[in-house]
């Protein structure tokens with residue numbers, strides 16, 4: 213992937229003026245630091261060597277200038293540190309907002325393949341690296357370039373032969389830094405991968421802690437974790453080894469350079485081509501030239517991390533949602549609930565073969581239709597297609613005569629309510645979770661929906677009633693209670709089309725009968741598709757549709773289908789035998 217420079221720079225745009233002020237401050241402060249050794253040189257060489265009667269006055273004058281410089285430097289550094297970081301953080305916030313909004317638009321097909329943990333690291337860690345590059349990148353380059361070039365020019369002006377002698381060290385120091393920089397980068401990348409593995413392990417193990425403990429597999433989890441933990445330790449040892457080589461190596465270079473300056477400088481003093489004040493100035497300036505080279509590693513790591521982070525950000529941003537509104541998408545208003553699946557074919561992946569082949573099904577407004585069939589036949593897939601979570605491969609799906617591909621996605625989905633077996637609740641209160649069905653609903657409307665879903669009674673018995681926290685994914689509630697909250701959510705949404713996807717199959721008999729009662733109330737007056745696992749629950753359906761091998765093979769009422777003595781009858785007796 214070539215680096216999208218234009219796009220990268222575009223994030224500076226809203227903060228252009230303040231960014232230029234920060235860069236200018238970095239330029240000024242680093243130039244001012246160059247003046248200090250010159251002032252020391254002036255005092256040691258000119259003031260103290262001249263008439264001592266005026267020396268005190270001169271030293272005071274120089275001291276005053278130094279204080280002004282300190283104040284000016286501090287103001288500049290304050291702007292660079294505070295405003296510079298703020299710009300970086302603002303750009304990061306903008307990008308994170310964009311990325312999250314984009315992730316909300318990507319379809320089920322994208323999430324079928326992506327790992328949530330990795331996506332989270334893009335939203336958090338990667339962007340942090342980009343923000344560091346946005347802010348520190350330009351500022352560090354300005355700061356260190358000014359110091360390096362400034363020190364070189366001043367030293368050359370003071371004593372060219374000694375400057376060139378010292379300069380011979382720099383190419384060697386540069387190569388040394390680049391070599392260890394590469395090693396250190398590799399070690400840092402490895403560190404990141406290892407910490408990523410640890411995060412994935414912790415996330416997996418803790419989200420499944422109930423399964424872990426129910427299988428009494430804590431020691432197995434600890435062993436698995438310790439393997440990753442040890443690998444991380446090994447990786448960190450590698451980083452520290454590279455760092456130790458690098459930092460001690462550059463330290464040795466600095467000392468060698470100092471020794472060289474002292475020896476060559478002393479020879480020049482003996483030959484009267486250099487004086488003591490200039491030697492002191494040399495020693496003071498040499499750090500200005502060495503520091504940028506020392507920082508090379510950090511800067512290039514920062515650069516690489518930022519660039520990679522931005523590329524990973526763009527990888528996601530460049531994914532076009534495969535389900536989008538058509539340019540002239542229609543808004544569905546006053547939906548009656550007529551559904552037509554016409555000559556429908558669909559596959560998740562062409563390599564896996566089709567789930568449906570030329571399937572046609574019409575559901576009339578207000579009808580109650582049950583879809584049955586063996587496991588894996590495509591019952592859930594059918595409900596995903598009606599809501600256009602996936603696009604059909606051939607044929608079409610029509611709601612009130614309109615092809616779902618021509619409809620505005622929000623208006624289509626807000627007319628369909630889905631109740632699933634696996635209820636997803638968000639951390640927060642009961643009230644917030646029910647209100648998810650209609651964010652503008654009043655407290656009274658939320659409570660009315662809860663009553664319709666037979667949930668009000670258990671909610672009012674909770675310690676804080678509707679304001680009780682339900683825990684992550686609703687862990688503090690029973691299966692039946694979670695299911696009733698999800699039904700209340702759909703009551704509040706009040707859609708004309710309803711899909712019940714095995715909504716009661718995980719519940720015990722008592723919960724099932726309460727939930728069934730609220731589902732029956734919910735279905736009243738709506739077009740309802742029930743995806744049934746247990747055939748006993750759909751005996752009263754107006755029509756039962758039997759799927760097999762990607763097609764509808766039988767249709768009719770429970771009694772009529774039993775009489776036919778076909779697939780349905782076989783499925784039914786199989787379940788009946790199991791239940792007996």
Ligand SMILES: Nc1ncnc2c1ncn2[C@@H]1O[C@H](COP(=O)(O)OP(=O)(O)OP(=O)(O)O)[C@@H](O)[C@H]1O
Nearest residue numbers: 324560561567586587588589590591592593594745
């Ligand atoms: N996201 C997906 N990506 C790829 N294949 C999928 C996906 N979801 C389901 N499938 C496959 O599509 C087929 C139909 O799955 P679906 O979940 O619709 O069946 P189902 O009839 O609802 O099954 P069950 O009664 O066991 O819940 C299965 O073979 C399944 O493996």
